[in-house]
Amino acid sequence: MPFNLLKYGLSADYPAEVDLPPPVELKPRYDVVIIGAGGHGLAIAYYLARYHGITKVAVLDKGYLGGGNTARNTAVIRSNYLTPEGVRFYSESVRLFKNLANEFDFNIMYSERGQLTLAHTDATVRAFRQRAEVNTHFGGRTEMLDRQQVAELVPTLNMDPGHLPVLAGLWHKDGATARHDAVAWGYAKQAAKHGVEIHQLTEVQELVIEQGRLTGVKTNRGTVQCGCAVQAVAGHSSRLLDMAGIRAPILSYPLQAMVTQPFKPFLDPLVSSSALHCYVQQTSRGEVVFGGGSDPYPLYHTRSTLELKESLMAAALEMFPFLAQARLMRQWSGTTDMTPDYSPIMGCSPVDNYYLDAGWGTWGFKATPICGQTMAALIASDGKKVPELIQPFALERFSRFQQVNEMGATAASH
Template identity: 85%
Template sequence: MPFGLLKYGLSSDYPVDVDLPPPKELKPSYDVVIIGGGGHGLAIAYYLAKYHNITNVAVLEKAYLGGGNTARNTAVIRSNYLTSEGVKFYSESVKLFQNLSNEFDFNVMYSERGQLTLAHTDATVRSFRQRAEVNKHFGGRTDMIDRQQIRELVPSLNLDPGHLPVLAGLWHRDGATARHDAVAWGYAKEAAKRGVEIHQLTEVRNLVIEGGRITAVETNRGTIQCGCAVQAVAGHSSVLAKQAGFRLPIISYPLQAMVTQPVKPFLDPLVSSSALHCYVQQTSRGEVVFGGGSDPYPLYNTRSTLEMKESLIASGIEMFPFLAKAKLMRQWGGVTDMTPDYSPIMGESPIENYYLDAGWGTWGFKATPICGKTMAEMVASGGKVPELIQPFRLERFANFQQVNEMGATAASH
């Protein structure tokens, strides 16, 4: 190994594969145009190329790869949802995450740590029992635990914060984290290797609709014809849908998080409390991450605010009082596209050959692999929606068949 590193360091041509090829001009047309170069868009492109041999694909990103919500989350992976539809979907995503590093030959730093969600009321305890049983039914490792078990699991946690003592907890062993930018780059690297074109700094300015179907996409670098298109633009989903001529049941809200300077390791699981509107985790570098609910007003902006900082700090200190002396290092925000039933929208749109990957709210990162795989399957089949994502089609709002996941977030919105 030392001699190999020395040879690599002294080599004039660096014998290593480049992850992404240099930028090139847009072609006049593509079989598939994917709008959005975040984790979801790149995953769809990768699975199209790998499993369906569809490589005449362009991924269009108005800024840089993974620079939207993929880079603006807290990288939590879990499947402890409320509904059978949600649990089945996210469980499949967890399974795919577990093998991503091997599949990419690229370390995404997947770390299974478990997630502990705290119950402060009798009503929450009852709902947690139901969640645990639904998770177990579909193969998830989720159990109810009492105060003593919580104390053994997280000795530094304050079990009696103010007027909200902890009564029990939902312990989800499958809870994990991964490096969000590594996931995006892993998908980009493997998609590009298979012939997919990835175009950064390419902003979509208009969608050309003719005869009820999409035929072309206008960008700041020219117009390209397409056989079909997929929109995967996270918080700006409703804006792009409006350009296509239809309305999505989505309202976008900022979501903020912050992180402290590194401290010695004290917390392995992810700990969350919907009553305190806060969740806490410690990264592999020792930083303590605080996250919470969305801002209370719609806005397409990723700015951070003092109000949310004060709220998260207050709740975090109630959970871990000794963190009062920790120093904040940075604060950031993303834009979440929230649906009425707190579940995503995947599948067809009112425009023929124009497919939706939207409405992800605060749970988009954890769905990256399975969303990419199922959306690619749908595109390759010409619009046949896979069974796993049938419940998340847009038409559910017209048919009153919502998949209500309200309350399944790590911190209530």
Template identity: 85%
Template sequence: MPFSLLKYGLSSEYPVDVDLPAPKELKSSYDVVIIGGGGHGLATAYYLAKYHGITNVAVLEKAYLGGGNTARNTAVIRSNYLTSEGVKFYAESVHLFKELSNEFDFNIMYSERGQLTLAHTDATVRAFRQRAEVNKHFGGRTEMIDRQQIRELVPTLNLDPGHLPVLAGLWHIDGATARHDAVAWGYAKQAAKRGVEIHQLTEVQDFVMENGRVAAVKTNRGTVKCGCAVQAIAGHSSLLLNKLGIRAPIHSFPLQAMVTQPFKPFLDPLVSSSALHCYVQQTGRGEVVFGGGSDPYPLYNTRSTLDLKESLLAHAIEMFPFLANAKLMRQWAGTTDMTPDYSPIMGRSPVDNYYLDAGWGTWGFKSTPICGKTMAELVASGGRTPELIKPFALDRFSTFQQVNEMGATAASH
């Protein structure tokens, strides 16, 4: 429990702190400019200020805080990935998530519920066995379970959907959810308390280059000089990289989700099926959330489509037939920046003082704490890449050292 809830609960008065200072003018220069005011950018600013004492930092957000993919995801937290590099990275993020509410003194509504991924074929069962062993080796709590255990865990699940009966499941005990906007605001509030400036409605439009370095960033509110810059802009990563002439194998695709009217609690774990391209979870408010794979074509527009709604809900109803009578309340989309190996791009760029936090696809929210922590270490050290993110360097695509996480998502792409 965050200490602020206990303090307020035992107090006869309820003082309310202002989360962020009033907007102010941009300064002429900063030690660090962070482009993107979502979870990753704000986390990087927070860790820079708290653990490295670097507070002359500006976070520049073209719209409002956490209004991009941070506000558009389904808030799943997990570490049951395929590769040793991925499991170690995301397992550390899960560990950090568990302590964020107390660290912020701000409730992020973290809820450990477990994630169940369904296996419908013998090949998937074999793959899940290997995946469980990799996870356990690096400290994750993941195990194989059979049909009877699945039935006991999720009594409302249809174990024989159409031509794809459920054979077994991968049970990831560490699977969790958190309130995505609370995570962003928690980082923002604590960073601002330490002197970081957060500027909303401030769009980076171009760069001023000197001797192969970024000397300043041009915004719609003026030009500011910087010692270095960090890019953390989710689905629009490639657009900004193009302005610097940096080539990266990133393609952006819409990713849609939807939610029903609230029901009494019937589903605690997160349930997913890559064969059905669907995952289902119930929120703390009782709503049922559906998500699946990305749209099959590149696009930056975050609009919803009838085609996706029909196909996704058809598969969701195969898993939970009684949901056919549920009323759909909202449908939305984000923009995923996908890489060929389904792993992020983190670290240094070909521009000496420009650092990359990109290529997050569908796994950006769950990596928020560890991404902020490692990017802050990278910046504070002057460009020395932390061991945990070395495998995610941009140059892995030219040296053929990809970190292949294809199929590790809740719904395959």
């Protein structure tokens, strides 16, 4: 082993496989330009190339691969939503996640651990019963637990936090986590193998629209012509929509999280409480992650605040008081693009050849595979065949008053 390691280190020709090819110049034209090299943009590129044979694709990002919200989330995967449309959509995403490592031949560290959402009032218990029925009917694995079952599932949980005793819990067996950057790199690696170009540090400055039809994209590295383009830029969705002249009900809010020093394993499920505005999970490395609701004011900046840290820690200690002496290692923030009904905007736009993947709020990571698959199918059909799973999430639902209301479906309310 030492000799082989030395031989490998001194070799001029490394046998290791390179994940991504070296950067290249932008071509004058592409069939598809994808704005945003996060999980969604890379997934769309991968499914276009592998399953639809569309390989003349450029993925553009003003920063670096997976450096936006993909790098700033808490990597939760689940499908326990409120509406039939939401449950069907996210259940399919969970199904795809389970086989993603095999499809990539790339370890995304997928770990099915279950998610427990706490009910502190009789009204919440009634709402959870309905939610469990909807999830079961439309393909999710969700059930109600009584107080004793909750205590047995999470022995370290404080069952009587202040004035909010735990009455019951919503147990979602499909709740899981995965390594967020591994998901992005897995999609990027496989997309590049199929001929997709990934251009980092390439900022879109203007969308070239002629007579209501998108024909090209102007960047800091030059203008490229394209058959169509799709925006997948998460918190900056409204800025791209402004460039396209499209009105959409999206506001961007900061969303913060933090993590402690590592501990020996004590918490397997993900535990959340919308009443306390907090969720807690322990990573495979032993760190304890805390997350909560969005900041109460629109802002594009990804900065952390002492105010949120104090309120989030107070809520977490209500659930797990013994963590009072834990030391925080880091705190971070992402930018969430929120819609009025807390559901995404997917599909065609008022501009011909311009597709929307926006409005994901706090649930974008868990939708990565199914978003890539459905948006790729839509683009491959030239916008003529909208996949059934994303038809309810069209932009037109707001003018038709057909919202898909997922308010309250988050692990911590916003």
